[in-house]
Amino acid sequence: MIRRYLAAPLTLYQGTGDIIADTSMDATPPAMRQGPNRLARGRAVFAAAQALAKEKGWPCHWRLVETAGIAHEAAFMFAAKEAGDAIFGK
Secondary structure, eight states: OHHHHHHSOEEEEEETTOOOOOTTSOOSHHHHTTOSSHHHHHHHHHHHHHHHHHHHTOOOOEEEEEETTOOSOHHHHHHSTHHHHHHHOO
16 A cells, blocks of 8 residues: 555645744644654655655655745745646646
8 A cells, every 4th residue: 555655646745934833733742753844744754755665666756846935825835836846747
């Protein structure tokens, strides 16, 4: 199941300004072990997926698309030029 998940075309789209731990972010101890903010967590899960796929010799078709300076704000994320790449690919 994990092999199929890593092989699926998945895009992680995040803003590099999403570094504030606000009240809507899970701050439980297990969540905080994933990273101190959403940007760190997104990068960590992407790196973990790539590392596992490499270790197992599996394909990983995940992509990471980041847009500079945008925080946890959907309107700004969708208005950013990188949104087209995140949604449709280059």
